[in-house]
Amino acid sequence: MLALLHLFVLPLAAAEVVVFQDYDTTMEYKDGSLTVTKDLRLKNVGSAPIIPGEVHFKLSKDRNGEAVAPEVSGFEVTDRFGNDLDTSKRVSQDQVDLVFTIWDPLLPDFYYDMTMTYELEFKPKGILFYHVVLPEEKTTIPIKGATTTFKLPAHYHVTHASGDSEVGSSDGSTTATWDEKGSYDVEYSVIPFPRLGFRAVNAFWALIIVLFLLNLFYRMKKKARRG
DSSP states (O other): OHHHHHHHOOOTTTSOSEEEEEEEEEEEEETTEEEEEEEEEEEEOSSSOBOOEEEEEEEOEEETTEEEOOOEEEEEEEETTSOBOEEEEEEOSSOEEEEEEEOSOBOTTOEEEEEEEEEEEOOOEEESEEEEEOOOOBOSSOBSSEEEEEEEETTOEEEEEOSSEEEEEETTEEEEEESSOOOOEEEEESSOOOOOSSOHHHHHHHHHHHHHHHHHHHHHHHHHHHO
């Protein structure tokens, strides 16, 4: 029986025997952390039954041009019935490897639904305007359909979002959504500045400088007339 089991546990990266049919990610920023929720559908697109075994997601972040492991907490995965899957977290100097295991056999054209959640320490940089790069996990399993949604408290305004994004509101939150998987730049602010094709912080401070110079010029001209 054990030998038969090993025959079905295939190296998933060796051939396209399973794919993520759905890969829907929501990243919600709140109280200095980023809560990541992924609704995943793993589908067997091969011609034989398999047991998926270990599924890996690797994360890293940039610190002064060097890849380092981010702080990850609260990692868990549940199936569609709410049952917890076996998980582990493997941390090295430059990355965190999030692993869960599926031991249920998956027949051809059948799928397995699950929800993965974890939290990241998240400290955006900026004054008035905040710029973030949303983290992206690396997995060896091909992704066929994906959406990515970034959620902010409602008092924030998205002033710039890279790529083909859609900005709106949902459930009392400000959102930016992409119909694909990737790494995205987002700028947001409490100031309701219009969205531009570039980061608004540059236009905002340029506008402040221009208004300051105009005011200075006006005062100097007024003083000259009095003199």
